[in-house]
């Protein structure tokens with residue numbers, strides 16, 4: 470009997486996922502062999518998620534983006550065009566994941582974190598439906614916000630307002646820098662997200678802004694971008710790092726796509742993709758699922774383990790839970 474079947478044996482109990490492990494990039498001293506495997510193995514840092522994402526970015530840039538020279542001034546036609554294709558992208562990816570796991574239930578409850586369903590007929594959510602409310606904040610607020618960041622990026626590159634680093638026209642240095650910024654984009658996302666997210670958990674910000682996202686205790690793909698306008702503005706501000714560093718607009722687009730697409734796997738509600746009873750791929754969503762379940766842990770992502778550094782990492786084990794409880798008690802005592 471496989472490990473999967475043992476864990477899935479009871480129909481009464483919830484699925485018990487494997488404890489979260491952080492990759493070798495978060496260990497010191499570094500282990501070169503493990504690092505190499507993490508970088509180039511399957512599943513690893515590059516393949517499949519980030520390279521698939523890069524494929525989406527390159528195809529979007531090549532086939533679905535107007536020529537940069539035509540975006541020197543803000544005009545309705547090209548902004549509407551990128552807005553429409555962003556809506557389509559999000560509908561295909563988020564809608565596709567929702568249909569697969571929650572409408573057609575293609576893998577049933579296998580590796581699903583909780584048996585609790587997404588909320589329906591609940592006054593906590595607009596239209597009384599968690600999914601419709603999640604979709605509303607994603608499509609009516611999230612997509613306009615990241616389309617805005619994208620439009621500003623193209624406009625600024627087209628006018629020569631960005632591209633501060635001077636390589637003297639050397640193509641090797643130019644494309645080397647381009648590749649390096651693609652490589653570090655998920656790390657930039659992980660670092661900025663950690664600090665933005667901790668800020669969102671301060672008392673005032675939580676009450677006014679971030680509590681909206683945390684209405685999703687049970688999560689589904691559409692919960693990923695279910696955010697308040699202010700949170701969307703902060704969350705997608707990772708692109709500003711590329712405004713300062715990049716020489717090519719594709720770097721900015723990739724940074725935006727990382728932010729726009731990552732939340733699907735983080736909020737899927739399933740640990741693994743299972744086909745014909747066989748576990749095919751770990752979505753790495755348990756890390757963020759624990760944040761929704763327990764609140765005061767796992768603020769960042771597993772790519773750069775800042776939670777480990779700052780003592781907020783929870784791997785899902787009883788030991789982590791005891792440590793978190795002690796930490797909360799100490800914090801309350803200090804505040805009293």
Ligand SMILES: [Zn+2]
Pocket residue numbers: 666670679683760
């Ligand atoms: Zn949070």
Ligand SMILES: [Zn+2]
Pocket residue numbers: 682692693736757761
């Ligand atoms: Zn979340």
